[in-house]
């Protein structure tokens with residue numbers, strides 16, 4: 001979390017820099033099946049984040065020594081484009097992108113029914129073309145839609161959202177300045193159907209009570225984004241007439 005700054009992150013009326021209240025999420029737009037070469041795909045905008053997710057597989061895991069005879073492996077690769085941030089980012093993997101790829105892969109392995117596809121690999125490519133805080137949550141939410149678009153069986157569509165603390169207040173879905181200069185950031189991955197938390201990271205400091213409040217807010221944010229995921233999938237795959245009760 002950031003260094004001290006003179007920026008007033010929350011004004012005396014409780015409004016944040018972009019005019020949001022403490023419990024408001026940035027605007028989220030989701031489109032399914034936007035990339036025609038991949039087995040499943042998603043384009044997602046979340047505030048200033050713009051993210052593509054593309055899924056390939058399940059297909060034979062290669063090289064063969066990576067195969068698990070009992071289940072599929074899920075390889076998520078999170079990448080931030082060089083032009084995704086104000087100062088050009090050095091292209092290629094770095095410690096941060098390896099860490100995010102690892103936690104997203106582990107989160108997805110909990111939700112995909114991997115035992116259906118022994119010796120296989122499911123590749124999930126997450127490309128951040130514009131980043132503005134919260135890109136790992138946007139990436140995980142986009143991956144969930146792309147996996148569903150690819151027809152991969154899952155116990156639920158995974159979703160994600162962050163909460164945290166900035167300007168002394170617990171708030172939902174940190175923006176760029178809040179992430180840079182705030183006190184804490186708590187991104188979570190969540191399964192709305194089971195209530196399971198599949199990813200939880202924390203940067204900064206929260207009291208126990210603040211943590212509980214932030215977790216509640218983040219789960220509320222996940223439920224909102226989950227509705228938008230389902231809407232985007234329904235737009236591409238409308239129920240047959242009379243199919244929906």
Ligand code: ADP
Nearest residue numbers: 085086087089096131132133134135136137179
């Ligand atoms: P998240 O995007 O999941 O919140 P971080 O908290 O690590 O992940 O990053 C917050 C934001 O900082 C990113 O969304 C991005 O806008 C910016 N950022 C991250 N890495 C870099 C980088 N190498 N160069 C410039 N900006 C970066």
